[in-house]
Amino acid sequence: MATANTMQATPQVIQQLIQLLNQGHLSMAEQKAKALIAHNPREFVLHHVLSLALDQQQKYAEAISSYQAAIQLKPNMPDLYFNLAIAFTQLNQLQDAENAYRKAIHLQPNFFEAHGNLGTLLQRLGKLDEAIQSYQTGVRINPQDARGYFNLGTVFRDKGMLDEAVKHYQQAIVLFPNYTDAYNNLGETFRDQGDMPAAIKQYQEALARNPQHAQANYNMAEFLYLAKRFAEAIPYFEQSQLEDWQERILYCLYKDAQFDTFKHRRDQLIQQAPHTSPFLATLSTHYSINFKEEDPYNFCKQGLDFVFHRAIPEISNNSELLNALLHDIHHADIAERKQARLTNGKQSAGNLFKRPEASFQALSLLIKRTFEEYRQHFSQADCTLISAFPEHFEFTSSWYVKMQQGGHLNGHIHEIGWISGAVYLAMPETADAREGAFEYGTHGDDYPQMHTDFPTAFIKPKVGDIVLFPSSLFHRTIPFNAQQERICIAFDLKPRSDASPARANY
Numbered sequence: 001m002a003t004a005n006t007m008q009a010t011p012q013v014i015q016q017l018i019q020l021l022n023q024g025h026l027s028m029a030e031q032k033a034k035a036l037i038a039h040n041p042r043e044f045v046l047h048h049v050l051s052l053a054l055d056q057q058q059k060y061a062e063a064i065s066s067y068q069a070a071i072q073l074k075p076n077m078p079d080l081y082f083n084l085a086i087a088f089t090q091l092n093q094l095q096d097a098e099n100a101y102r103k104a105i106h107l108q109p110n111f112f113e114a115h116g117n118l119g120t121l122l123q124r125l126g127k128l129d130e131a132i133q134s135y136q137t138g139v140r141i142n143p144q145d146a147r148g149y150f151n152l153g154t155v156f157r158d159k160g161m162l163d164e165a166v167k168h169y170q171q172a173i174v175l176f177p178n179y180t181d182a183y184n185n186l187g188e189t190f191r192d193q194g195d196m197p198a199a200i201k202q203y204q205e206a207l208a209r210n211p212q213h214a215q216a217n218y219n220m221a222e223f224l225y226l227a228k229r230f231a232e233a234i235p236y237f238e239q240s241q242l243e244d245w246q247e248r249i250l251y252c253l254y255k256d257a258q259f260d261t262f263k264h265r266r267d268q269l270i271q272q273a274p275h276t277s278p279f280l281a282t283l284s285t286h287y288s289i290n291f292k293e294e295d296p297y298n299f300c301k302q303g304l305d306f307v308f309h310r311a312i313p314e315i316s317n318n319s320e321l322l323n324a325l326l327h328d329i330h331h332a333d334i335a336e337r338k339q340a341r342l343t344n345g346k347q348s349a350g351n352l353f354k355r356p357e358a359s360f361q362a363l364s365l366l367i368k369r370t371f372e373e374y375r376q377h378f379s380q381a382d383c384t385l386i387s388a389f390p391e392h393f394e395f396t397s398s399w400y401v402k403m404q405q406g407g408h409l410n411g412h413i414h415e416i417g418w419i420s421g422a423v424y425l426a427m428p429e430t431a432d433a434r435e436g437a438f439e440y441g442t443h444g445d446d447y448p449q450m451h452t453d454f455p456t457a458f459i460k461p462k463v464g465d466i467v468l469f470p471s472s473l474f475h476r477t478i479p480f481n482a483q484q485e486r487i488c489i490a491f492d493l494k495p496r497s498d499a500s501p502a503r504a505n506y
């Protein structure tokens with residue numbers, strides 16, 4: 001039985017407690033710290049150790065309370081606010097996290113790790129200009145910090161400023177020549193600029209330093225499969241083990257007409273994983289129609305029935321928001337990226353809904369509102385698309401597409417979405433109801449066909465309309481001959497993934 005004497009926070013007892021923490025005995029450290037705090041409630045180090053023990057066990061809500069108790073005792077320790085901010089981030093309490101990072105910086109203006117983490121948080125919140133300022137402050141404090149330049153590369157790329165992104169990735173590599181992530185991201189930026197030889201060179205630089213680099217392997221595989229070198233792509237996808245690598249292998253097998261191997265691997269994957277992959281749904285549906293078999297994958301078997309077409313009144317003809325969106329599309333400093341499927345048109349780089357313009361931010365909120373309407377409209381449907389519909393989601397990508405006379409976009413899917421869509425800001429006037437229309441269906445991308453009986457449908461949107469659809473559906477823009485521009489903002493919504501920033505240790 002513990003006595004008052006054994007529960008005193010003597011230097012020896014505290015040292016034993018810290019040893020438990022540093023040796024990874026987190027549960028024991030937690031229990032011992034709590035017992036000691038009951039008898040020594042104003043002993044700062046006990047609250048600090050308890051905070052770290054809880055945090056490292058991912059008990060973030062309790063860790064926050066413990067950090068706050070420690071802060072009550074010592075309110076001027078920047079590391080406490082730094083770790084508190086990370087715990088808030090883990091619980092998606094982003095405004096609280098931002099406030100805590102700013103407090104840490106107020107107490108220690110040269111805390112460059114806090115500037116970096118704050119930049120990452122602001123970037124996630126879409127406050128790209130503020131994120132740039134935070135990252136730039138960090139590299140001014142520590143000009144040899146390659147990570148700071150890397151982060152600046154990512155935010156400039158998000159903003160669509162690809163030349164700036166290239167410059168900062170290159171500076172990160174100068175400072176740290178083995179920075180494989182920087183080589184990979186530099187390659188991705190060259191790819192966005194349409195310079196595939198330069199992109200491949202950077203992927204190879206990353207793989208020369210780390211042959212297991214997941215994203216570089218994935219990017220090499222993606223290049224090879226877009227070049228129709230399917231057999232060469234498969235080992236890179238296997239090595240990457242990243243994201244939808246298994247679906248990408250199935251794609252290679254299917255496009256290479258290795259149908260028996262495709263079906264065997266598809267059936268194995270269907271048995272192993274929940275039916276939550278739009279890409280696998282595309283492949284499985286196409287195979288099943290092709291070979292007149294029942295589709296065993298229940299993401300969204302009847303995808304054409306889940307297309308949702310509505311008007312958004314706030315962007316009707318000549319509305320203030322519509323005019324602001326068109327102005328920003330035509331005049332904001334937004335780089336453009338190459339798009340092989342697009343004819344007589346231009347596509348923006350970066351992620352529009354991460355940009356600071358008020359018009360794009362307002363539109364993103366209207367789309368999220370319509371996203372909820374979509375969920376409610378199909379709430380009784382018996383498919384994984386709806387039953388596993390994400391409670392929390394993010395715009396994994398958003399971009400504008402401007403087309404001129406003769407413009408069109410070939411059939412494709414959005415492999416990284418859950419729900420995809422487009423909002424229409426300008427539409428050409430055509431006598432033919434199909435010209436310039438949005439066509440959707442179950443075939444595209446030159447998938448092999450045993451017959452042509454693949455259902456399709458089309459919608460001719462008006463200005464101010466939105467169309468939402470499962471990301472598993474093929475879709476394209478039908479060519480048009482009118483002289484007016486066709487302008488839309490397209491996007492993908494998917495379940496949100498939260499990244500864990502670095503933390504300060506005891």
